[in-house]
Amino acid sequence: MSVELLSIGKLATATGTKVETIRYYESVGLLPPPGRTKGNYRAYSAQHLARLSFIRRARALGFSISQVQELLKLADQKDISCKAVDMIAREHLAEIDRKLRDLNTLRSELSSVIVQCRHGTISECRIIETLAPDSAAGG
Amino acid sequence: MSVELLSIGKLATATGTKVETIRYYESVGLLPPPGRTKGNYRAYSAQHLARLSFIRRARALGFSISQVQELLKLADQKDISCKAVDMIAREHLAEIDRKLRDLNTLRSELSSVIVQCRHGTISECRIIETLAPDSAAGG
């Protein structure tokens, strides 16, 4: 492999990605298929490295694969306005905020259930009680 | 179907669950298989209703299927201490706290990226820039 080209393993360490994940990204069309060596090894260029870095950062920020696809498509068209990019990012932020709200609600509900646990027997366990409906449950 | 028994559709509306999800719960052993009518329709009892309500509430609190399995197993043994239940709940709470921390980090990173967007062209877009590595990217 030339000095300029990276094996899949090198690309993996360079970007903190697993080798299998890189092949997966190729299979779903996120990362373009690189050239191959005579031994049929993938040989990645600096462009591939840049693109994979982009992908990893976007994924780390929680963008879905398809959102990353969109961002990449937009990033390739240098002349158009970046309003679309901003919109995707803002939508994603709203999504995160929804998740945060949900998780916070969850957290307070769950912890209030836990606090009530007096470590008695199951039949008087507040956690189980809270989950079970008022009626029924008993045979 | 008798007055006391519910079709899968009624059970679904009663618990806010999709019909397919109920069949899925049966297939993974969360919900015991109910009796059948002569037409081979599932016929659910009040116990099934109670159990599914329990499952749905636990799932809504973010417990995984296998955690719900454990909780159900424990709930059925009325005489033992509920320490195990408490432990599962506390572990789950810790998990939620981890997720909350991660999401909050994510949120502040993403929103700082968004704030920098001046709606220029893609080539000067801060969002794209932040995602892309300093070097490379250009052919």
Added chain:
DNA sequence: ATAAAGCCTGAAGTCACTAGAGGGTCAAAC
């Protein structure tokens, strides 16, 4: 009698990977 709604099974699809089987290639040590 017929149409619509509801139910049945079994298999495949979703998301974003991860793991494994069964092999080929390459660099270095001996």
Added chain:
DNA sequence: GTTTGACCCTCTAGTGACTTCAGGCTTTAT
């Protein structure tokens, strides 16, 4: 020059918690 071991290849299946689909039976309403 051969052997060891790390690295790479493809293809397939598994994860979690469902969802969707195909193809067909049952019940209910008109």
